[in-house]
Amino acid sequence: MTATDASIDATDATRALAPLREFVAAFGRLLDTHPDEPRILDEGAALLRTLGARDDWLPDDCAVPDPERYQQFLLHVDAAARFSVVSFVWGPGQATPVHDHTVWGLIGMLRGAEYSQRWRLQDDGGHSRAVPDGEPLRLEPGQVEAVSPTIGDMHRVHNAHADRVSVSIHVYGADIGAVRRHTYPADGGRKPFVSGYSNTEPPTL
Numbered sequence: 001m002t003a004t005d006a007s008i009d010a011t012d013a014t015r016a017l018a019p020l021r022e023f024v025a026a027f028g029r030l031l032d033t034h035p036d037e038p039r040i041l042d043e044g045a046a047l048l049r050t051l052g053a054r055d056d057w058l059p060d061d062c063a064v065p066d067p068e069r070y071q072q073f074l075l076h077v078d079a080a081a082r083f084s085v086v087s088f089v090w091g092p093g094q095a096t097p098v099h100d101h102t103v104w105g106l107i108g109m110l111r112g113a114e115y116s117q118r119w120r121l122q123d124d125g126g127h128s129r130a131v132p133d134g135e136p137l138r139l140e141p142g143q144v145e146a147v148s149p150t151i152g153d154m155h156r157v158h159n160a161h162a163d164r165v166s167v168s169i170h171v172y173g174a175d176i177g178a179v180r181r182h183t184y185p186a187d188g189g190r191k192p193f194v195s196g197y198s199n200t201e202p203p204t205l
Contacts, residue, residue, distance in 0.1 A: 103176070
């Protein structure tokens with residue numbers, strides 16, 4: 001590859017990321033002007049639906065499935081860690097454990113479909129145990145779900161397809177890969193975890 005070819009490839013990659021770059025800038029402006037959670041979730045969901053309305057911007061290396069478990073690729077983290085954007089890549093039939101986030105979050109479907117089952121803690125003879133809360137929500141491309149400690153923060157997510165990959169775009173009110181969170185085993189209690197990311201560097205916006 002010549003220097004000219006490399007320059008063209010870099011320009012093409014930068015141009016392809018324009019929708020993500022515009023989304024990040026708009027979300028930063030939203031937090032600058034309206035830091036209250038209800039408005040963030042409402043107006044942020046509209047921004048995420050707009051981003052998810054097109055499927056030509058996500059870098060290929062942030063959409064690669066793993067045969068063993070779902071992937072979480074960092075796309076952007078705010079300089080002050082006010083929010084982060086990640087792509088979740090689900091291989092056929094893959095699922096999360098029941099888990100929480102401890103911060104607000106928005107989940108927007110980009111490719112395929114996924115089911116999100118809400119859970120809640122129930123007292124079980126002096127011990128807290130996670131139990132399903134309502135019916136699973138099926139997310140299709142362009143649809144967005146919100147989570148937070150104030151509106152419901154526990155869920156389990158799985159790929160709705162047993163034969164193909166699904167991809168969703170998530171926005172969280174922190175650098176989510178560094179946040180101490182919890183899973184909720186079937187035998188009760190909760191286990192702390194920090195998710196990290198499946199990539200070492202986000203795309204250059």
